[in-house]
Amino acid sequence: MxxxxxxxxxxxxxxxxxxxxxxxxxxxxxxxxxxxxxxxxxxxxxxxxxxxxxxxxxxxxxxxxxxxxxxxxxxxxxxxxxxxxxxxxxxxxxxxxxxxxxxxxxxxxxxxxxxxxxxxxxxxxxxxxxxxxxxxxxxxxPLFCAGFTVMSGYRNAEPRPGDRVAVLGIGGLGHLAVQIAHAMGHEVLAVTGSPGKADEIRALGADEVVIAGDDPGKALLEAGGVNVILSTTNSARQVGQAFEGLLPEGRLVNMGVVDGPIQIAAFSLMMGQRKLVGSTQNRRADMVEILELAAAGKVxxxxxxxxxxxxxxxxxxxxxxxxxxxxxxxxx
Ligand SMILES: [Zn+2]
Ligand SMILES: [Zn+2]
Structure with missing residues (x-):
């Protein structure tokens, strides 16, 4: 061979x-x-x-x-x-x-x-x-790594109907996360550092494209804050900043192999009862679910x-x- x-x-x-x-x-x-x-x-x-x-x-x-x-x-x-x-x-x-x-x-x-x-x-x-x-x-x-990873990430966020969902980093994983959240009926905010991608990202199902600038958390707060962040960025700094864009009881699911320790302010974690969630390819049911979404043309x-x-x-x-x-x- x-x-x-x-x-x-x-x-x-x-x-x-x-x-x-x-x-x-x-x-x-x-x-x-x-x-x-x-x-x-x-x-x-x-x-x-x-x-x-x-x-x-x-x-x-x-x-x-x-x-x-x-x-x-x-x-x-x-x-x-x-x-x-x-x-x-x-x-x-x-x-x-x-x-x-x-x-x-x-x-x-x-x-x-x-x-x-x-x-x-x-x-x-x-x-x-x-x-x-x-x-x-x-x-x-691509569903067998990227798709499986983000489907598990979405499930690990324990999303509720009506949650506003942000996706941080719109690449191999993130572009699927946007489509999953859209297919599930959420309002989707796509956070990117590349304004040039905005039209492509809207076409994937994002309701709003948020330009990260030098602080994605600040950008998310200005957009009204979110209940869930599906993070696919490799930047530990961005993850820490984005956490500040969570509403009370919000969850940030980290799926990226980030480039260092993630820093989060204690008060932000405690007082808002927010969660930082680690996530990887989890249950086989998540793999089957993303295949079904793809077969239905939703992802x-x-x-x-x-x-x-x-x-x-x-x-x-x-x-x-x-x-x-x-x-x-x-x-x-
Ligand atoms: Zn992989
Ligand atoms: Zn064993």
Missing amino acids: RAAVIKEFNAPWALQDMPDPTPGPGEVLIRIEASGMCGTDVHVHHGYLPCKPPLVAGHEPVGRIEELGAGVRGLRVGDRVGVSWVQKGCGRCRACQTGRELYCPEQQSWMQSGGGNAELMVAGADGCTLVPEGLDPALAA VPQIERYPLSEVNAVRERLVEGKVRFRAVMTPN
């Missing part, structure tokens, strides 16, 4: 032929139709994650099952599936026993068996979720399509902040 192999960190990924993988017990072999590129892949490129070359990245893969390993039940050859980051846990720890594999210290991911930047990949069957027929695999791919990932052979250029484009809003690659 053809694959984009990371042979060393901070060096171009090598497009080369590799032996076809075979699925072990509890695994499936997937013929990849689409593979999204996430900001985390840039961290992989720099060697910031606990994995070692040679490895094939890509944790937003979608494709058809070509072969089942021993003991796989439910999934069938020909099914279109996507694979989540966590594919399985040890099965024995308290987290696994309570169905919370995301907390398993021995969880398996693409880092052990290879990701979707290839023609074929093997994955734990438990990490696969069926993609609704009729949904373009290239549109489904449509805005993607740029590339052949896998352009993987290095795609990564550079992502680093330069030029991608609108997710890049998806297809083999051949």
